Amino acid sequence: MKYSFILLMAITTNVSAHGLHLFANLQQNHIDGRAYYVDQTPASYEQVFLYDSNDKLLQKALTSQEGTFRFKIDKAQNFKVVIQSDDGHRAETQITVIEKPNLSPLEQQLQQAIEGKLQHENPPQNCKTEALEKNLISILQQEMQILKEQLHHYENKIRGHDVLGGLGYIFGLAGFFMYILTKRKT
Amino acid sequence: MHIADGIISTPILIGSSLLALGGVSVGLKRLEPSKIPLAAMLAAIFFLSGLIHLPIGFGSVHLVMNGLCGILLGWVAFPVMLVVLILQVVLFGFGGITTLGLNTLVMALPAVPLFYLFGRDLPQLDQKTIFQRGCLAGVLGIFLGSLLMSTAFYFSDQKNFQEISGLILLFHIPVMLVESIVTGSILTFLYQVEPRWLQMNSVLSQADN
Numbered sequence: 001m002k003y004s005f006i007l008l009m010a011i012t013t014n015v016s017a018h019g020l021h022l023f024a025n026l027q028q029n030h031i032d033g034r035a036y037y038v039d040q041t042p043a044s045y046e047q048v049f050l051y052d053s054n055d056k057l058l059q060k061a062l063t064s065q066e067g068t069f070r071f072k073i074d075k076a077q078n079f080k081v082v083i084q085s086d087d088g089h090r091a092e093t094q095i096t097v098i099e100k101p102n103l104s105p106l107e108q109q110l111q112q113a114i115e116g117k118l119q120h121e122n123p124p125q126n127c128k129t130e131a132l133e134k135n136l137i138s139i140l141q142q143e144m145q146i147l148k149e150q151l152h153h154y155e156n157k158i159r160g161h162d163v164l165g166g167l168g169y170i171f172g173l174a175g176f177f178m179y180i181l182t183k184r185k186t
Numbered sequence: 187m188h189i190a191d192g193i194i195s196t197p198i199l200i201g202s203s204l205l206a207l208g209g210v211s212v213g214l215k216r217l218e219p220s221k222i223p224l225a226a227m228l229a230a231i232f233f234l235s236g237l238i239h240l241p242i243g244f245g246s247v248h249l250v251m252n253g254l255c256g257i258l259l260g261w262v263a264f265p266v267m268l269v270v271l272i273l274q275v276v277l278f279g280f281g282g283i284t285t286l287g288l289n290t291l292v293m294a295l296p297a298v299p300l301f302y303l304f305g306r307d308l309p310q311l312d313q314k315t316i317f318q319r320g321c322l323a324g325v326l327g328i329f330l331g332s333l334l335m336s337t338a339f340y341f342s343d344q345k346n347f348q349e350i351s352g353l354i355l356l357f358h359i360p361v362m363l364v365e366s367i368v369t370g371s372i373l374t375f376l377y378q379v380e381p382r383w384l385q386m387n388s389v390l391s392q393a394d395n
Contacts (some may be wrong), residue, residue, distance in 0.1 A: 090191075092192075169273055171230070174229070177217070180218045
């Protein structure tokens with residue numbers, strides 16, 4: 001599974017509208033994701049669609065009560081995940097796979113470990129090391145998913161300074177219009 | 187009630203944007219300097235109400251306050267809501283850029299009949315009637331807006347939304363109830379504390395005459 005390492009390099013770009021946010025993470029053979037509204041309410045039982053890079057619909061799924069979903073995939077490629085809620089909200093996220101042809105020695109070792117091809121100098125008599133490596137990689141991927149999701153939440157959080165900025169724009173525009181209209185009258 | 191990009195068909199987007207532009211022009215013509223403080227205050231209320239979410243069933247809806255804007259501003263609700271929607275899409279990603287015109291139309295168009303039905307003689311009424319009219323304006327503002335939204339979905343070329351356009355009205359029933367109470371309460375509060383804000387309506391009515 002050569003693309004396992006490439007999966008670590010997958011990046012997502014997000015487009016969400018009206019407070020519906022979509023997070024999706026590409027794992028080895030599946031895409032895990034979660035959809036939620038701006039007030040952190042999960043987008044439960046909503047339709048999620050998986051498209052390829054040519055906008056061809058590949059799969060459909062329904063979010064769970066917690067807003068999570070999963071797509072099983074055959075091969076790593078660029079994907080687009082779209083959620084459409086029953087009340088007219090929509091969000092999408094792009095998953096772009098970055099191929100990195102020139103790997104550093106450490107990256108090559110990591111890739112071989114993922115593919116199970118890493119040769120030990122003194123191979124142990126039991127298979128515990130191999131199982132441990134697989135477990136470690138699985139744990140790392142899960143931790144990375146959690147981190148990415150937390151980062152996604154943080155980026156989409158409504159901040160007080162944005163609200164104050166919006167109010168500032170409103171009253172600033174009001175003052176500007178008042179000045180223009182009063183000047184025009186005089 | 188914000189409609190996202192990529193859902194509505196292009197002819198509806200263009201048509202609604204042109205209608206919204208017309209509404210904004212009429213609203214700007216009727217905007218007097220004396221009305222600007224009230225317009226700014228209502229713009230701020232409209233801006234903040236979009237951040238107040240009500241979890242409904244498996245989803246989430248938000249307050250709109252177009253009933254309050256309509257009963258107090260009339261046509262001026264168009265430029266006010268356009269400005270606020272632009273800020274909401276830029277700062278929070280609510281709605282979409284291509285759907286600005288449609289969103290403005292959906293939220294501001296119901297405001298106009300509400301002004302002519304309930305707002306013109308507001309200063310002459312007693313507190314109880316003002317509260318009742320506020321409640322009615324709150325309900326009708328959301329109802330008409332949801333109706334416009336459902337119509338836009340129904341006539342768009344997204345088959346999925348044609349099937350669920352009726353659900354949109356259903357989802358907004360709790361919002362209608364909350365907005366009726368809030369709008370009625372705000373108008374009653376203004377009547378008690380600062381009745382000259384209600385007298386702004388007579389200035390707007392004189393502009394029509």
